[in-house]
Amino acid sequence: MQDKVNYSPLKQYLTVISVISLTALVCSPLANQQGYHIVSFVLLFTISIMAVFLSIGPILLASSLSALLWNFFFIPPYFALHIEKTEDKLMFVSFFIIAMINGALTIRIRRQESLARDREERTNTIFELTRELSNANGIDEILDVACDDLKKYFNARSVFFIRERKNTPEIFERRLEEERLSEVNFEIARWVNRNSTVAGRFTEFYEDTTLTYYPLSGKSVNPGVVAIEFEKAMNDDLKAFWNGYLTQISNALEREHLGELALKARLLGESDKLYKTLFTSISHEFRIPIATIMGASDTLLLANSSDPDRDELLKEISIASTRLNHLVENLLNMSRLESGKISAKPDWCDLNDLINRVSKLLENELEQFKLEIVIPADFPLVRLDFGLMEQVFYNLFLNSSQYTAPGSIINMEACYNDGNLIITVKDNGPGFPVDVIDNAFNKFFKVDTKKAGGLGLGLSIVKGFTEAHNGRVKLENTIPSGAMFTITIPTEIADINLIKSDDE
Amino acid sequence: MMNEGDPILIIDDEIQIRRLLEITLASNGYKTIFAADGRGGLTAAATQHPSLILLDLGLPDIDGINLLVKLREWYVRPVIILSVRNSEDDIIAALDKGANDYLTKPFRSGELLARIRSAIRLTTDKSENTLLEFGSLAIDLTNHVVRKNDEIVKLTATEFSLLTLLARNQGRVLTHQFLLKEVWGYSYLEQTQYLRVFIAALRKKIEDDPAKPELLITESGIGYRFGS
Numbered sequence: 218m219q220d221k222v223n224y225s226p227l228k229q230y231l232t233v234i235s236v237i238s239l240t241a242l243v244c245s246p247l248a249n250q251q252g253y254h255i256v257s258f259v260l261l262f263t264i265s266i267m268a269v270f271l272s273i274g275p276i277l278l279a280s281s282l283s284a285l286l287w288n289f290f291f292i293p294p295y296f297a298l299h300i301e302k303t304e305d306k307l308m309f310v311s312f313f314i315i316a317m318i319n320g321a322l323t324i325r326i327r328r329q330e331s332l333a334r335d336r337e338e339r340t341n342t343i344f345e346l347t348r349e350l351s352n353a354n355g356i357d358e359i360l361d362v363a364c365d366d367l368k369k370y371f372n373a374r375s376v377f378f379i380r381e382r383k384n385t386p387e388i389f390e391r392r393l394e395e396e397r398l399s400e401v402n403f404e405i406a407r408w409v410n411r412n413s414t415v416a417g418r419f420t421e422f423y424e425d426t427t428l429t430y431y432p433l434s435g436k437s438v439n440p441g442v443v444a445i446e447f448e449k450a451m452n453d454d455l456k457a458f459w460n461g462y463l464t465q466i467s468n469a470l471e472r473e474h475l476g477e478l479a480l481k482a483r484l485l486g487e488s489d490k491l492y493k494t495l496f497t498s499i500s501h502e503f504r505i506p507i508a509t510i511m512g513a514s515d516t517l518l519l520a521n522s523s524d525p526d527r528d529e530l531l532k533e534i535s536i537a538s539t540r541l542n543h544l545v546e547n548l549l550n551m552s553r554l555e556s557g558k559i560s561a562k563p564d565w566c567d568l569n570d571l572i573n574r575v576s577k578l579l580e581n582e583l584e585q586f587k588l589e590i591v592i593p594a595d596f597p598l599v600r601l602d603f604g605l606m607e608q609v610f611y612n613l614f615l616n617s618s619q620y621t622a623p624g625s626i627i628n629m630e631a632c633y634n635d636g637n638l639i640i641t642v643k644d645n646g647p648g649f650p651v652d653v654i655d656n657a658f659n660k661f662f663k664v665d666t667k668k669a670g671g672l673g674l675g676l677s678i679v680k681g682f683t684e685a686h687n688g689r690v691k692l693e694n695t696i697p698s699g700a701m702f703t704i705t706i707p708t709e710i711a712d713i714n715l716i717k718s719d720d721e
Numbered sequence: 722m723m724n725e726g727d728p729i730l731i732i733d734d735e736i737q738i739r740r741l742l743e744i745t746l747a748s749n750g751y752k753t754i755f756a757a758d759g760r761g762g763l764t765a766a767a768t769q770h771p772s773l774i775l776l777d778l779g780l781p782d783i784d785g786i787n788l789l790v791k792l793r794e795w796y797v798r799p800v801i802i803l804s805v806r807n808s809e810d811d812i813i814a815a816l817d818k819g820a821n822d823y824l825t826k827p828f829r830s831g832e833l834l835a836r837i838r839s840a841i842r843l844t845t846d847k848s849e850n851t852l853l854e855f856g857s858l859a860i861d862l863t864n865h866v867v868r869k870n871d872e873i874v875k876l877t878a879t880e881f882s883l884l885t886l887l888a889r890n891q892g893r894v895l896t897h898q899f900l901l902k903e904v905w906g907y908s909y910l911e912q913t914q915y916l917r918v919f920i921a922a923l924r925k926k927i928e929d930d931p932a933k934p935e936l937l938i939t940e941s942g943i944g945y946r947f948g949s
Contacts, residue, residue, distance in 0.1 A: 501779060504805040508827035509737040515830035516745040542827055562809075564897075565914040567921050570939050573932050590932075598914050604809055604942040716918040 229275040236263060237279050241286045253291035257308050260287060261315055268319035276323075280316030284309050339458045342370055346462060350469040359469045367445060371459075376428070378406035379441035379470070405430050406442040413439060419450040431463055435471030488556065495552070503545045511538040536581075547674040550608060551660060554681035561602040561685040565711055568592055568599060568631055568638075575610040582615060585623035591630040597710035599638045605682040612675035613642045613702055620664065620700075621646025638688075638708045643701035648694035657692050679704075728752035729837070730771035732762035732788070733803070734781050738826070742775065745830050751837070759783030766796055773841055776820070778804040778811070786818055793819035799840035803828065809942035816896050816943070823894065823943075839892025839949045853888050855936060855948075858927055860888055867927070874926050879904060883919055884927070887937065892949035894940050920945060 240263050244256040260283040268276045288298055292305050300306050346366050353359040360377050367375040376398065405423045409416050409430040416422035417429040428444040443466065451459060514534040522528060553559050572590055576583060610629075617627045621644045631640045649657055649664065656662050660677040676692075679702070683690045688706030695701045731742050734757050743753050754769055756762035759780045766774060774792065778785030789800060799821040804811070807825040815823055821840045824833060853860040859868045865881060867874045876884065883904045887895060897916055901909045909915060920939075924931040938946045 500807075501805050504826050505735050505738060508805075509741050511827040512738075512741045512745060512830050512833075516741070516748065519830055519834075520748055538827065564942075565917050567917040569921065569932070570917070573934065574939050574941060577933065598917050602942075607941050711914045713918045713921070716914055717922065 226272070226274065229271050230278055233267065233271065233275040233279040234282060236267065237282045237286065241283070241290065245290065248291050253287070253293075254308070256291050257283075257287055257312070261312065264312075264316050265319050268316070268323045273317075273320040273324055276316050276320040277313075280312045283316075284312040287312070335454075343458070343461055343465065346370075347465050350465055353469065356470065356473050359466070359473060363443075363466050363469075366462075367443075371445070371447070373445045373447055375443055375445040376402070377441060377443050378403070378410070380410065380439070401426070402428070402444065406444065409442045410439055417444065419447065433463065433467040433470060435467045435474075438471060438474055440467060440470040440474060499552075500545075500549055504542070507538055507542050507545065511535060511542070514538065544672060547612075547672065547678060550678050551674050551681075554678065554685075559605070559681060559685045561605055561682075563600040563602055563686070563708070565598045566601045566603050566606070568596055571601070571603060571606055572610060572629060575607055575614060578607075578611060579614050579618070582618050583627070586618055586621070587624070587626045588614070589626060589628040591628070593632070595713060596631060597633060597712055598716075599633070599706075599708045599710055601638075601686060601706065601708065602682075605685060609679050609682045609704070610642070612679050616675050616679075617642065617644040617646065617700070620644075633710055636707055638704075638706045640704045640706075641701055642704075643695055643699055645695075645699045648698050648700045649692065651694070654692060654694065658690070726752070727770050727772035728754045730754050730756065730762065730765050730769065730774045732756045732759070732765075732774060732780065733777040734758060734779070735777070738777070738803075745833070746837075749834055757781075759785075759788045762788060763791060766792055771798065773798060773837060774800045775803050775837075776800055778802060778806050778815070786814060789815065789818050789820060797844075799844050801836055801840055803833075812943050813896055813898075816894060816899075821893055835949055836892065843890060843893060853885075853891075855888070855891070857929070858936065860885060869927055876923075876926065880919055880923055880926075883916075884923055887945060887947040891947045894944050894946045896944040898944075900944060916945075 237260065240260055241256070244259050247259070248256045264276065264279050264283060267279055271279075285298070288300060288309060289296060292300055292302075294301075300309060346362075349362045349366065350359060353362045356379065360379070363377070364375055367373055405416055405426065405428075408423070409432050413432045413434050414422065415429065415431050417426050418424060419429055423430070428446050430442050430444045432439060433441050433443060443463070514531045518528060518531045518535065550559075569590075569592055572592070576588055576590075614627060614629075617625070621627075625644055625646050627642070627644050629640065629642045631638065633639070653662075653664060657664075658676050658680040661673045662676070663673040680690050683704050683706065686706045686708075688704060691703045691705075693701050693703075729746055729751050731739055731753055733739050733742070733755075736757075739755050739757075743755075746753050754765055754771065756765045759782045762774075762776070762780075765771070774796070776785055776789060776792075780788065785802070785804065789802070792800060800819065802812075802815045802820045802823040803826060804815075804823070805826045806812075812823045812825075821843070822836050824836060851862040853862065857870045861867070862885060867876055867881065867884065883900065886900065886903055897913050898910055900916055901912060905912065905915060920937055921931075924934050924937050928934050928936055934948075936948045938948050940946055
């Protein structure tokens with residue numbers, strides 16, 4: 218509590234003594250002319266005036282001094298503390314009563330005034346803090362400002378724990394002042410963030426710590442926790458102020474978070490637009506010349522010629538254009554994957570049909586290989602995106618044919634187990650070198666970079682399209698030699714016999 | 722092969738593709754006319770009575786699908802889409818809007834010629850032929866009998882109607898939705914599992930090698946086509 222009067226208590230007492238003595242002295246001629254009662258009124262008047270400015274102690278001293286002086290010097294018998302008249306006795310007592318009432322009233326007024334001043338100051342502080350927070354850009358700056366403010370206004374050290382991403386429980390210390398924090402601090406912070414409850418010192422939870430942890434709760438997200446080192450528990454008044462300030466910090470953090478989301482959305486929108494433009498123009502600009510080359514060589518081949526060399530070259534052109542087309546398709550598929558454009562649209566699939574179609578598409582490439590397809594009779598229908606899975610098996614079979622010697626066996630087996638479709642594709646080729654097996658699904662990865670054959674996108678497309686089905690793909694080497702891909706995709710099944718029986 | 726002398730109209734803004742098509746079609750006995758944009762295409766279709774239209778979807782002035790809708794208000798002869806757009810959605814949309822067939826660029830010349838032949842045959846062959854023959858397979862529509870290598874193949878009623886629907890539209894893609902609607906009815910539009918099971922069953926009965934189907938061909942994500 219701050220007093221308006223800035224005099225020290227000693228000064229106040231000295232003032233009181235001198236003012237009262239002086240008043241009594243000045244009044245003594247008056248007492249001789251008008252009677253001693255007039256002196257008591259002047260003294261009372263003086264006390265009342267002083268009560269406005271001074272504290273209760275000096276005022277009480279003033280009353281006592283006035284009463285004594287008046288009694289000693291003015292009331293007959295003079296120079297004695299004896300009072301004869303009842304009215305004088307009453308007057309003597311009233312000095313004290315009036316002084317005390319005056320003092321008490323003044324103190325109350327002053328206290329209220331000081332409360333109002335405090336409130337105004339806090340409002341100003343909150344206003345100032347809010348202004349600073351709203352001027353801060355970025356989470357780091359907000360936390361900087363908040364930390365400085367906490368130091369300035371609460372004289373307390375503070376640590377902020379902020380969730381970096383909206384949907385993860387992870388919490389990171391973002392503004393640490395000095396010493397390192399232990400795991401306990403994080404544990405409490407996580408708990409506070411999860412339960413949106415105050416914990417730590419002066420609370421019911423985790424009270425054996427030096428810090429008090431407050432959740433920062435916004436309207437849509439809980440951005441984090443602030444831990445602060447208070448010397449003593451807060452009173453209600455300060456608590457209200459503190460809560461107000463916490464809300465301001467939370468709002469600032471939330472605003473920042475929403476701003477980030479909006480920015481992300483805008484960037485996403487822009488990349489989406491860019492992707493669409495690029496995708497359309499690439500698919501057009503590449504496919505038209507390929508179509509021309511492919512169509513032209515085909516047409517020339519269809520027209521029977523008697524020149525075998527010419528036909529042989531035309532065939533080469535045709536095969537090259539097919540290969541080029543496959544590369545462009547894979548590049549486009551990769552860019553679709555990269556831009557998150559792939560979403561599987563599962564529909565009922567006959568796995569036999571799917572595999573048969575792929576082996577038909579790869580008829581020429583697999584000509585010199587032995588393709589074994591093992592799908593149990595009455596295998597149920599599964600829900601897959603036919604087009605995407607076609608690409609998966611196309612790339613797997615093509616990969617096997619490219620990295621194994623002609624005559625190798627490419628084996629594909631399917632089974633359904635516990636809600637998952639499990640398909641293995643294995644060959645008896647050399648397998649993958651152990652040191653690169655983990656990188657096989659990376660884009661542009663090639664076992665032997667010097668050897669020709671593709672861009673190294675096939676397997677990353679296999680992985681991407683499988684993951685678009687919420688599935689996963691695993692690569693391992695087999696014994697004695699060979700590579701084995703295992704694709705696991707969670708899917709529903711439909712019993713084909715049940716459907717058939719609908720008809721008969 | 723010549724079709725009443727009516728030309729094939731090619732609506733495509735790429736000159737290289739137009740040249741390629743002109744030569745490919747001419748060497749197979751077709752006359753061709755061209756339009757480089759949608760407006761020109763509409764005019765040519767109205768004035769020159771083309772026997773068939775090869776339509777590109779990415780035209781400079783009007784989207785191909787919209788042009789197709791406009792054409793289909795009065796043009797009854799076949800329209801085959803020839804486009805770089807290869808998404809299942811685009812293809813299904815074009816087939817739904819009245820395209821007879823859809824080929825994505827790049828395409829094989831042999832494939833294109835086969836599609837053109839079957840499209841023209843489907844619209845010009847008005848004879849109510851009750852006996853359909855495809856190599857070793859014969860479908861007798863009046864007596865509901867199917868023979869494979871002269872032996873009767875036992876088919877259920879559903880299998881028979883699915884087979885005849887596809888066979889009558891030989892060479893043309895029929896979408897899943899269309900087949901389900903025609904064979905099973907409107908309430909089955911989403912029940913593709915029926916289609917899968919019955920196509921598989923039919924393949925076992927009529928294909929020489931069910932693992933290498935030549936009659937019932939899958940168009941991934943779109944539908945089925947009866948081989949030509």
